[in-house]
Amino acid sequence: MTQPCHSERSEESLTLTLILFHYLNLMKTIGTHNYYVYIVTNKTKTVLYTGVTNNLKERLYYHNNPLPFSKAFTTKYNCFYLIYYEHFLEVNDAIKREKQIKGYSRAKKETLINAFNPTRKFLNDFI
Numbered sequence: 001m002t003q004p005c006h007s008e009r010s011e012e013s014l015t016l017t018l019i020l021f022h023y024l025n026l027m028k029t030i031g032t033h034n035y036y037v038y039i040v041t042n043k044t045k046t047v048l049y050t051g052v053t054n055n056l057k058e059r060l061y062y063h064n065n066p067l068p069f070s071k072a073f074t075t076k077y078n079c080f081y082l083i084y085y086e087h088f089l090e091v092n093d094a095i096k097r098e099k100q101i102k103g104y105s106r107a108k109k110e111t112l113i114n115a116f117n118p119t120r121k122f123l124n125d126f127i
Contacts, residue, residue, distance in 0.1 A: 035094035037101060039084035039113060042077055045120060048109055049079040052098040056085060057127050064124075081122040084113045 036056040040049050040063055051074075053059035063080035066072060074080060088094040101109065113120065 033089050033091075035088040035091050037086045037088070037094050037098045038082060039101070039109065040074060040079045041081050041083050042079050043081065045081075045083070047077045047079055048106070048113075049074050049077070050098060050101045050109075052094050054091070056082075060124055060127060080124075082124045082127065083120055083122065084116050085123070085127075 035052065035054050036059075037050065037052050038056060038059070040051070040060075041047055051059070060080065060082055063074050066075040086094075086097060088097065101112070104112070117123065
C-alpha cells in the first residue's frame with residue numbers, strides 16, 4: 001500500500017479544515033440568533049398584545065418597567081404578563097409570524113394561546 005503524496009494529504013487536510021471551520025461557525029450562530037414572537041396580557045387577561053423581540057427576558061423587563069410617562073399600548077393597558085411565545089432563528093420568520101398573529105381575530109388568538117398554555121399561567125418566571 002502506498003502512502004499518499006504530501007500534496008494529496010495537504011489537500012485533504014485543507015478540505016477537512018474548511019469543513020470544520022464552517023461547522024464551527026454554524027455552531028456559533030445557532031443559539032445566538034434568537035427571536036421571539038410573544039403575547040402579553042394584563043392581570044385580568046382581557047387585553048392581548050403581540051410583539052417580536054430578540055431578547056424575551058429583557059423585553060418583559062421593559063414591559064414591567066416602562067419609562068416614565070410612556071404612552072405605549074402595553075403601559076396604558078398594563079400588559080406585561082407573558083402567556084404565549086414562539087422561538088425563531090431567523091428575524092424575517094419572526095416578523096412574518098408576528099404580522100400573521102396580529103391579523104388574527106381575538107378568537108383565533110385565544111385558540112392559539114389555549115393550545116400552548118391551556119391554564120393561561122403567566123410565564124414570566126419561566127423565561
